[in-house]
Each structure stands twice: as C-alpha cells, then as structure tokens.
Amino acid sequence: MQQYSVSIDDIRSRCRIMSDGLDSSVLRDKLLEYLREDIGFGDITTNSVVPSDLVAEAVITLKSDGVVAGIRESIYIFELASVEIIEHVYDGAVAHKGQIVMKVKGPARSILTVERTVLNLLMRMGGIATLTRKMVDEARSINHAIKIACTRKTTPGFRLFEKRAVELGGGDTHRLRLDDAVLIKSNHISAAGGIKEAVERAKSSTSFTKKIEVEVTSIDEALDAAKCGIDILMLDNMSPNEVEQAVSSLSEMDLRNRLMIEISGGVTPENLKSYAAAGVDIISMGMLTHSVKALDINLRITKTWIST
Amino acid sequence: MQQYSVSIDDIRSRCRIMSDGLDSSVLRDKLLEYLREDIGFGDITTNSVVPSDLVAEAVITLKSDGVVAGIRESIYIFELASVEIIEHVYDGAVAHKGQIVMKVKGPARSILTVERTVLNLLMRMGGIATLTRKMVDEARSINHAIKIACTRKTTPGFRLFEKRAVELGGGDTHRLRLDDAVLIKSNHISAAGGIKEAVERAKSSTSFTKKIEVEVTSIDEALDAAKCGIDILMLDNMSPNEVEQAVSSLSEMDLRNRLMIEISGGVTPENLKSYAAAGVDIISMGMLTHSVKALDINLRITKTWIST
Amino acid sequence: MQQYSVSIDDIRSRCRIMSDGLDSSVLRDKLLEYLREDIGFGDITTNSVVPSDLVAEAVITLKSDGVVAGIRESIYIFELASVEIIEHVYDGAVAHKGQIVMKVKGPARSILTVERTVLNLLMRMGGIATLTRKMVDEARSINHAIKIACTRKTTPGFRLFEKRAVELGGGDTHRLRLDDAVLIKSNHISAAGGIKEAVERAKSSTSFTKKIEVEVTSIDEALDAAKCGIDILMLDNMSPNEVEQAVSSLSEMDLRNRLMIEISGGVTPENLKSYAAAGVDIISMGMLTHSVKALDINLRITKTWIST
Amino acid sequence: MQQYSVSIDDIRSRCRIMSDGLDSSVLRDKLLEYLREDIGFGDITTNSVVPSDLVAEAVITLKSDGVVAGIRESIYIFELASVEIIEHVYDGAVAHKGQIVMKVKGPARSILTVERTVLNLLMRMGGIATLTRKMVDEARSINHAIKIACTRKTTPGFRLFEKRAVELGGGDTHRLRLDDAVLIKSNHISAAGGIKEAVERAKSSTSFTKKIEVEVTSIDEALDAAKCGIDILMLDNMSPNEVEQAVSSLSEMDLRNRLMIEISGGVTPENLKSYAAAGVDIISMGMLTHSVKALDINLRITKTWIST
Amino acid sequence: MQQYSVSIDDIRSRCRIMSDGLDSSVLRDKLLEYLREDIGFGDITTNSVVPSDLVAEAVITLKSDGVVAGIRESIYIFELASVEIIEHVYDGAVAHKGQIVMKVKGPARSILTVERTVLNLLMRMGGIATLTRKMVDEARSINHAIKIACTRKTTPGFRLFEKRAVELGGGDTHRLRLDDAVLIKSNHISAAGGIKEAVERAKSSTSFTKKIEVEVTSIDEALDAAKCGIDILMLDNMSPNEVEQAVSSLSEMDLRNRLMIEISGGVTPENLKSYAAAGVDIISMGMLTHSVKALDINLRITKTWIST
C-alpha cells in the first residue's frame, strides 16, 4: 500500500506528543469504554445468527478523498477482538475515494461486533484530519512556517482522539487541558484589574515550567502585554489588516522576536490566506473539531469460510 | 423566559427514555469525566489570576436560531461547581439568535473553569437537536405519524448525549447498544444462508423480550422477511419509488399491518419528503449525529463583585 | 468426556445472548472483582505453607446429579491464575453424581487460592441450571414450544451469571435490566389512569425498537390490553383455569395470534404442568434464581510434584 | 413498630464488625453498582407511563415470619432516590407474616424504579438472617456460649451483605477474605509435609497479628496440631461422638483451654444439637449462605397524589 | 489562632496551581482511596468498643516547630466523617512546638477511625513544607528572587500532595508529569545526536504551548543550548564556581536574558547559599520530597460525652 503527497516520516515526527508507549494503558481504557458503549452485553444479532466458527476477510474503503486517521485505534480494537490485520495505510496518509485503507481477517462474529466502533473512529478522526490538512496546506502556501492549531472546542469524552486527528492532519494540538499553559483572556484581565496585574499574578503563582499567553483585542493591548515578558500573544477577532499593523508595531518596539503570535476568532476557510499573510506564527480554528463532516468510510466482508 | 412552537410538555413526554432519576449516577460520572478531561489538575490561569472571593453573573446566549439541548447537563455541572442557576429555558425549546438560554451566578473562578465544558455540551447537543427538529418538521408536514430516527453513527464516548439530543429534537433514539434489539443485515443473512434461517436462529437464541428487525434491499427480500413473522422491516438504499412499491406489495399480501417499516440509507434533507410520502413508519438518518454543525453559543460575564 | 441427554450443539445455540466475544472485557472485570473479594491481599495460608514450586493436578467432581454451569467462568479464572485446563465438560451438560467435570494442572498455590471462587460459581450456577432444566423438561412434556423464563429476582451483583445459568438450563433470560423492554404493571396502570392511557404513553415515549408488555389480572383487562396493539400480555396470578379462559376469549376476538402470552405469579413445580397445558407461550418463575439449592461440587488435588 | 424476642441493643452490639461509619463509601459503591445492574439506562416503563409529579406512599410487608435484614441498605437506596423513610423496624428484628417492616414516601417514579433492588436485598438477606437465627437458637438451647459461623461459600459479588445477614441473625462472620486468618487444611498439610511443618511455616511467614487455625480429621491429628501452639482447631467431618472424644483427649493433655475448637462439615439442621452438645466453641455451616430460601417480601403502593 | 513570619495571603497566592474548585473531585477520590487503604472493611476495634452515641472533642498538636501542611486535606476527611471543625490554622502557617493546629468535634468513632490517615497526611506534608521553607528562606537571604523547586523524586501515588506541600513551603512544583514541559537530558541528547538536533526535534514535534528546557554539564554545552532558542537551561552537577562562570559567559554572548537558568544535582543544605549567590533563577532539590523527616504531630481526645 502506498501513501501520497505527505511522507509517513513527516507524519510520524508530528505525531509524537501522545506516545505509542506506556500510555497505551490510557488508550486501552478509552477504546474498551467505546466498545462497551456500543456493544453492551453483546451483539445479540451476530451472536444468534452468525456461526461461531465462521471466518471472514473484510476491507475498509474510503468513499471520498481524505486524510486517514484512526488506524492506530482500529488496529488496537481489532487485536482486542482477535482479528488479524492483513494490511493498512498509515495514520496521516492522504488517500483517495475507493482506496482500501485496511484489510483484516478473523472470526466473522468479532468483525461484525466491532465494525461500528471502528468506523465511528475512522469517520470522525478522518473528517478532522482531512479538514486540518486542507487548512494547513492553504496557509503554508502563503507562509511555510505557520502553524494551524485547534482549540478546546472538542466533543466531551473524545478530546484526545480529536487532538490526535489534528496532529495527523499536520496541525498543532494547542492545550490538551486547562493545566497545560496559562492563557489569560479578557475576563481574567478585568478580574485582575489590568494586563500587567494579571501577568504578574500568573508569574508568581504558577510554576516556571509553564508558558504564559495573553489574549488581546487591540494594538495597544498587544503592546502592553508584550512588555510584560510573556511567551505568546493571542490577537483575538482582529481583521487581517489590524493583525498586520499589530505585528509591525511590535517589531518597531523590538518586542516581536521575544514572543510567538497567535491569531484566533473569525478565521474561516475563506479568509485563512489573508491571515496567513499577516506575519504571525499560529492560527487557531475552532471548527477543526466542532463542526466537521465525517469522512465517508465503509466495511465490507469479501470472503467467508468455516474454520477447520 | 419563553419557549416557542413546541410546548415543553410535549418535549418532556418525548424525553423520558433516559430518566432523570436514579441513573443520574451515570450522568454524574460522565459529566465529571468530561470536566476532568478539560480541567486536569486545575485551571491554572483562573486560579492564579482571578481572586477567590470574586463573584460573577453570567449569561449564555445563542448566536443563531436553534433547538436548545444540554440544559440539564449544564445545570448539573454548574451545581457541581457551586454556581447558582438564576433562569433557563427548557431542553427542547426552540430559541432564536440573541436569546439568553441560561443566566447563572457564582464564584467567578468556578464559572470560568467550567465554561468550556458547558459550552461544548450545549453547542454539540444543540446542533443535533436543531437538525433533528428540522427533519422531523419537514417529514411530518407530509406524514404526521412518521418517526425520524438516528443511528449508531455517534461519537465514541458521547453517545448517550447525542441520542438525548435527538430525542429533544423530536426524533427516535433507535438502538442505544447492540443488545437493544436484533437487527439482521446482509452480512448476517449470507452467514446464516438465508433470511428465513437467520430469523429462525434469532428467535430461538434471543429472549422473547427483544424485537427482531431485518434489513432488505429488494421487494422480494422484503416479502420473504415479512413472512417470517418479524417485528420491523428495514428497506435499505431503495428509491422512494421502490419503497412505495414494496409497501403496496406487502399490503397486498396482508403483511403490512403486522410490522413496522423503516427506511435507511441515502436519505438526505433533499429527498426526505419523497421518502416521507412513501407510506413507511420510520426514516433513519446517520447524519443526525455524524456530520453536524455545532450551534453557536457563548458565555459572557455581565457583572462581578467581591463577596462579603 | 461425554455429555448426556442434551446435545452440546443444542445447548450452544441457546447460549448466544451473552456473547463469548468482545464483551469478555465485562466478564473479566466481574471475575477479577469476585477473586479480589475472596482473596484480598493474598491467600496468606497457601503462600506461607505451600512451596512456590509445587505443581498440582486437581479434579472437580459433582457430588449429585445436575446440569453443569460456570465452566466458561472457571476456565477464565484458572487461566488468569496460570492453571492449565486438561479436560472439561461443556456448560449445559447434564452430568451425574461422581462425574469429573474439570481436570486442571498448575502451581499448587494458584489452584488453592482460586478454589473457593471457582466452586462458588459452579455450585450456584449449577444449582440454577439444574432447576431450570427440570422445569423446562416438565413443561415441554406437555407443550413442546413453551418457554420457561426467569425474572429480575436475582442476587445483586451476580445477575449476569444467574441469567446465563438459566440459559444453560434451557430457559429464557427475560429482561436483563429495566431498559430492556416496557413492562406495564398494575402500579403503572393506575398511575396512568388506565391500560389504554398507559400503553399510549409508552408507545409515544419509548423507541420503536422496544417491545411493550402489559400485566393483567383478569380476562377483561386482558382483552383491553390486547386491543391496544401490545407485543406481550402477562397474565398475573391467575389459576390455570382462568388462564385457559383468557386464551380462548382472546382467540375468539382474533387477538391471540398478534401477541405472546406470559404466565407469572404463583407458578410452582407442583402446578407447572397445569399452566403448561393452558395454551400460553411463556411461564416465568422467580424461584429459578431466588431460592435455589447449590449444586454440591468439590475440588480435590490428585497429585503433586516439584517443578523442575 | 415493635420488635420481638431479640432486643435491638443486643443485635446492634453483634453488628459492629462492619461499621456504619466511613466505610459507607464502600457500601455506597456496592449499592450503586446493584442499582445500575437492574436499572441500566433507566426504567423505561416507569419514565414513560408514570407522571413525574406523582407522589406515592408505599409499604414493605413480610409474607412469612422471619428475621429482617437489609434495612440499612434499603434506607440507603431510598435516600439515594430521594424517597423519605416514614418508619422501619431495625435490622435483626424478628418479625411475623403480614408485618410492615418499612413505610416510605416519595416520587412514584423513584419508588418503582428502585423497588426490585430493594426487595432483592431484603429477600436474600432476610432469608439468611432467618435461617441463621434458627440455627443459633437451637444450638444455644444446648450450649449457651456456642457460636454459629458461616463460611466463604457465598455468592460472588455479594459476600459482604451475606456476612452481614449472618451477623444480624446472631452468627459469626468467620473469615471475610483469605487474608483474614491462616486456616491450614489437608492440602496445605500434605504440601508442607506435616502439621508441625505447616504451622511453623505459617508462624514464621505471617504477621504475629494473625490467628492460626488448623483443620484435622482425626483425634491424633487434633493432638498434634494442638501441641504446635495454634489458636483454633477445626474438627472436620467428624461425628458428634468423635468430636466429644477429641475434646476430652485434648482436655486430658491440658491442651483444651489454650485454643478454640470449631466443628465443620456435615453439620445439618438435624444433627446440629448433637454437635452443640459435644463441648466445642464454634460450629460452621456452609448452607447458611449457599442454599437459602429467600424471605417472601413485597412492596405495595398505598396512596398516590400529585405534588403541588 | 495566629500564624507567623509568613502571611497567609502570601501563602495563598503561591498555592493556586492546584485549584480548590472543581478538581476537588480528584481530591475526593484520592482521599477516599487513602481512607480505604487504612480502614478496609471498618475499624473493628472502635466499632466494637466505643459506643455509637459517644461524642468527642479532639485537638491536633505539633510536637516540634514547623510549617503546617495538609489542613485542607484533613478538613475534607473530617467532613467526610461528619466531624465538625472548630478551629484550625491555615495551610502554610509557621507554627511552634505545642501549638494546636486543629480542633474538632464529632462522633468519637469517626474521629478515631480517621485519626491515622489525617495524621499521616499532616506529618508527611508538614515535613516537606518545613524543609522547603527552610531552604527557601536561606536561599532568599542571598538572592531574594530565587526559586527553590522540587523534582519528580516523589512517593508513587502521593505526588500531588507532596508537590502541594512544596508550594505551601514557598517552593516551585516543577513538572507534575512528563507531559508538562520538555526537559532534554544527556540520554536524549546522545540519542538525537547533539543538542541542536534534539531541540529542533522537540520544537517540531510538540505543541508551541510547551516550554523547552535543556540539561547541560559544561559551559560549552550551555552556550550551545542557549543559542538554540530554548526557554530554560539546566546546569547539572556543576560547582557554584562553574555556575558563576557559565552565567557570565551567557551574559557576554547576550543569551542570559532570553532564558531562565536552573541548577540541579549536588545541592545540599550546606552548599545552598553558594549556589544561590551564583546568579541563577531556580535551584531544584530532590531531597525536598525523597528523604524527609515527618513532622511530629498527635491527636488527643480532650472531652467526651453521650449525645442526647
């Protein structure tokens, strides 16, 4: 099997945040929870209708073009179900309509029982990875160093998989949880009585190992925040034009190089390129995870025989 | 606060499948899991920047028209966080852009810490309820007794909430898990060696308390299945025209009244009405849960003061 | 090893409700919980007295005639304890006093540590399967199509195993949980204001995938309920004679063939045959799970040696 | 409400092993697990048929004489379900057929949803407590200081409640788990190469805080074991006559007073008194937990009204 | 009650990393786990010997000078046990030998049952907070802006509480988990083939929200690392003299101000001041959590009476 325009090594290097190692105990727990959610006490249809000694071969096929994600999870589930993987593309592969992304062999009962959970993972994660890659490719056609990040607007209980799908599409995961980094927003600033006060409090009360980011909505605020010695500046809901002006004001004050600049709010597929041209480091988009069309994928049994 | 076109009592009566009673222990576990997924060891921004004695009032507002869902869950979360509910619309209410759907008061830290989880629930569940109601209203304008059902194509770990959102939009939840009812599909039929054999196995191996549904793709199969004494017949991927013919063939054979007929596969918002006119009982649509645009909703702090 | 009067294939076909597949993760959790309940921090006797390199062979023997159940669970536990299964009869086998139902080999410490949990499972499940088979055989000697079902009067925390034992004895599991089917009893009817009202509410508020059963105590109620288009009718606490009259009244009204009829309440081993002769589909008996004599079974170490 | 022949204070003093204090977190977890096992995603019948604002009063009544057990658990469950306790007898009370043991008031839905779990607890625990008290009373009519103990032959997952029921009937709980005390049986003795060797190993490898008991099957073994300085001697499967001889041999050797003597194996309600007369301290009986007839108990709604 | 040299507000501001808000569900789970670890099925001594209606007042007293920590946890536990808090000092208070740090009132059984868990928390956390404050005070007498940090050398299962004790003593918690920040050590550098390669990989594969720290053992490595644009530089196992030279070399290259410098390895109470004088930002010490003498604290019942 082959992949396309994006090399696997490239994909892999981007996917190391969530290791494939020990924390697979977390992965295992989550996938078992998902299986139980669908299976309950058992697939009563399959168990009553399909002979226990029937073996099947099955293929999973894309029904539209897209970036594949959820292969790691599908392999894990099939192995839990004693189904053997014959071949598969890698997570992050760009695949086309009609392409087989996974071929498996095992007890027909097992394949049918886990089918829905596997497809739900591949369809949702694939949808997110596909949209992310599209956004990344467009933005990088303008600014090859720019990062596209997702937000915390994820489906409750499924965040780790949505974040991983963003990674597989070439995006940045941003904060996984509220304890990952300090991000001071307008409500925090007004509660603290000003940007300077808020940043000082954050510096004195959180560990030195955490980055501090501040969200601002005007150029003046941007300069104020940058002077406080923060790590990341978020320009919220500004037009591409305003963003450009903010960046150049920061450069003039010699503040640009000491921090990263993130754009957030109001970014759409339509205006993405204008923002990408505005000289910032990161663009974050909530829609990458909250309003995605699932990738169309199905599973088909291609052969069955009685095990001997 | 007011609701619109759909009366609350009507909504309530449709929402009883998942009780508000004892199984709230399940609800509590899920919501705590969702909070922990987002909060981790704590909201380090809020805890370092916002004074612990600051009290806030906040409103949650729709930014587009839609059916509200997730209110029960939001109330539960706010109460876990010691935030008081001042007023709220009911789950299932049809609300308009700009409408306040919830007003709360409590420690500013608590409100900011749970904000994202609450909004993620309201946005996703609201998106599903809104789409469902639209489909229900359209289909019932043609056939007032028809049911619109969702499928098991849900987000792993979040199914119960997506199914509830479908209910709140006026839809039918269909099977929550594989053990809810027997649904014999083509893979099962070929494994068993025929429709009759499959149904017989299902009848002899599952409890008499379970319904038996069979999926068919032609009129001949439909007649075969109906003769086996099943409870529900699913016509899969047939055109509205074929469906109509199938229904009339069943009527001629005096088989129509002994079973429910469900349509599945290929139903879109565009062709929904044609299917609704074809004389069936249920139309199921995967897109109700797998490809939904989130309802746009935000939370704004309207007032803060120091508690005394 | 041999089994008796009931063929294994027959048994297997009846036991498919709870699959042997993926949901073994549920099985595993339950059995580990049971082991921990008995073992705590360790079998301090065995661990201090029995050498760690002592290997033993042991046999499990019936001390009275009965239907064997709990073999699947015992195999699972022994495997968790690194004990090898040499031979075993199948679940559902009818075995006689003195028959060896399982022979195992492994570390003496492991065998002794899990002995009690294994025997508790075999004894209780065997007791239930034995009683169920007796009732099934008696009832079917009168009406070969009748089903014997158990109820929800099970031991808290052990229901799945008791239901499985009923299956292994040839019985029907009835509802596993309250969400399995609608069963409207007298309290529900009086709360709703009548049979018709209750059935209508159930139909409009639960998914079309669920069966609706109504419990009645008189012939008039039976007719009322049957007219509502329900799936199952439960005749509660009626004499065999009344049952017969109810069935014939239903037949006269052409309502008999559209529903299943279940008898419940007051059925004892003594009057079982009279009920079986009354023309109904199912007889349910609470005693199958709530008042059962354990099957007498023991484990004996037959040989020990030092592993080399 | 009244109790009978056994005073509550007497009962209470016997029931302190499992505290009513902090470990109620364990109790809570177990009872929630039991509720979920029965309720699943919700009582779909009650939730669709019974109005949410209907309030009910209900009584729980004995349908045969017996010792009441499970009241603490029932109170806990009703409180979880927001049902108020109006009156109740105490755990351990001896009650008669027709006596109301608990009267409650609360949402009709809640009462109906938890009904089965409450009754399953009361019926099983009551059956065990009733049988235990009968055995205790009979044995003490011969030897007022004798203890009746249960064994580890309990239902998996339900042991703590069965042990508590034995306590409420006036019995001794014996070991809750294998780590509670050392109990050296014949398999252990032969593995160690003799009684003396086994006891020495146990003494050197377990904490001094644990008692050591040895099971023997002859008078010679009894003397051997007693000479090793053990805490408890178990005479297994001896006739009352042999037991008497063993006790007198021990007395002659001045070994009787340094240990407790327990009888086990082959004790039945029929021969219990003969054993009680044989001069031992404890008689243990497996049947107290493994082959018990449930106490017949029902719940009846006595009044309903709409809450205002 | 009073506190000493450190004001409570000062302490509070430093303790916000782990919020007192929603994540108390995590706190609750941990404390319940600790209680169960000690209590098991119940405090059989207290439950059998102490009357259930005995009420007691008790005081918790320091038996040596120290910084108090674990008050929040103790309050939580006492409240779980229905014990009322009469007065208490705040976490982080500097208290003297003989000082009462907490006074409580409640059921004597509850106080005695939780006593050991409460004291274990106060003794261990107090020991850590006391040592940390001593180190902080000494280091700040030389360099008032310096931070003292702990490491991940904590007791398995108890890390969150040890980290919090460090905070209460005025220290920095450093990384709570391996996913908190990138810290490249010598094994990582040699695996990557050099400092530059390692830093580049980290930058391209982890989210921009994470800080990057590099551990070096020589001045040359320090300069190499600083040139890579990292956030924190760790000087490992260097003498105070070498540290000073490293700092001045970095200043000469204009690299000092763009990063934080942390000292680690070989820091002892004896040489702490020399390191503090060397111009760095953070000193981390493993011994703060891995080799601490518990603070001596006891609980005494001062009064008992029968509740009426």
Added chain:
Amino acid sequence: MQQYSVSIDDIRSRCRIMSDGLDSSVLRDKLLEYLREDIGFGDITTNSVVPSDLVAEAVITLKSDGVVAGIRESIYIFELASVEIIEHVYDGAVAHKGQIVMKVKGPARSILTVERTVLNLLMRMGGIATLTRKMVDEARSINHAIKIACTRKTTPGFRLFEKRAVELGGGDTHRLRLDDAVLIKSNHISAAGGIKEAVERAKSSTSFTKKIEVEVTSIDEALDAAKCGIDILMLDNMSPNEVEQAVSSLSEMDLRNRLMIEISGGVTPENLKSYAAAGVDIISMGMLTHSVKALDINLRITKTWIST
C-alpha cells in the same frame, strides 16, 4: 550476581504474606496508577527526541550500601513497557555501593519513560528495607527470637509497598488495615469504661478469627489486660526498666506464656538494644516508614543501537 549475608531462601520465606500469585491484579493496578501519575499523556521529551527504533541497554546501580527492595515491582513495570530483564538481584539482597542490581534491554523510549517511576520505587523501598534490616540485626544480636514491626504510619496510597519493604528487611508488617486485628488503645479503654469492659465488647462483637491486642501504660494495667484473656499486650512508652518489671510481674502471675508482648513508643536506634534485652516478643517502630532516607540509586544507559 550474588547476594550477601542473608540467603535468598530465607528472604523468600519471609515474604509470603503478599502473594506473587493472583493478587498481582492488585499489584498491576497500583503500578499502572503510579506510571500514569508520572507519565500523564506521554513523555513528550522522549517521544519527540529519541527515535522510536533506538534500542538501549541500561544498568541500575546502588550508590550506597543497602538492602534492595522493589525489584519485583521494577520487573513488572519493565515488562509492561516491553523492556527485557537481563539480570537482577533478588528482593531482600544486601548489596554494596557500586553494585549493579538490575540490567535491562529494550526500546530506548520505554526505558527513559519509566525510569523515574522505577527509581522512585527502588529508592523508597530500598531505604525502608535497609533501615529495617539494621534494626532487626541489632535487636537480634541481643534476642534472636525478637520481631521488629512497623506501624500504620505510612505514606497514603503507598502502604502495601512500604509494608513489603519492611518484610524484605526482615521485619513484621503488623496490621495492614484497621480490620486486621483488634488493638484497644487508651481512648478506647476510657470510652468503654475500663480494660475489662473494652475486651469483653471486642470479644462479643468481632469474629473469633481476629486477635485482640490491648495497649497499656503501666504494670497494673498490664496485669489487668492479661487477665482478660487477650492475645497480645502492648506496653506503650515504658522505659526498658519498666518493661522488664512488667514482664516479670506477668511471669509471676503465670500470665506471660499465654500472650505475646509488644513494645511501642519511644523506641529509637539508640535504645533499641535495651528494649530487646527486656524479654518481649515484638518491638514496633514508626520511623521504619515515616522518616526514611531514600536509598541512592541511578539508571545509566550503557549502549544504544538501531533495531533492525
């Protein structure tokens, strides 16, 4: 690899309380919890910097003399991480500074990710085992039959491992939990109204399988307690001289041989021998677990290569 002064068989025989058998499911859960506590969502440094196909060999070395403990746990963790054990000393071995206690080989990522958890276990358990062995050796040089026991003054969440470390150092674990044995202290005695009353209540309310220990502070109390027929007498906070007098008074009254005598309170490494000479059976010391210096141990990668 060799061990020293203590033979492995001797060590093994002392370590059987917590079996290596089935309860490894408890061990597994605990170790996974410890790993997750340190790793979180993944070792982001290692996963981004170290190639996934790099294999490493590593050694774990003592940096001071001591008794090794935690080997069983380390092996378990390395196996969870797919790291192969090449050689290791046994738990309980007395090893010297510079000695390699474990050599492993496996994926470099896995070794680096679990390194800290493994070392935290070895360092803490080793510190406790080392101190315990020192105390045992000193006390036994005076009285070769005496036992040194620890207390419940352990780190919350880590008790089982601390108790095991005490065993590996040759000590007695004493009570693991409050339900292990009755230990009546002064608060209990005053609540009950006297020693005799307290002992009587304990005897009548706890199972005969539990030992009863009483703590006394004077010779008179010692005699009173001994007369009640208890199993263990604890002399609390008495001087060696008083202890000797107590023992001889008990002997004169012929009460010495019927019970074990334990010393507690005020025992230090300095006065240990005087207590050991006073004729008692057990000396317990809280410091064995609450104030221990960690054993200094490190892990070094000795070789790496790319897997082929």
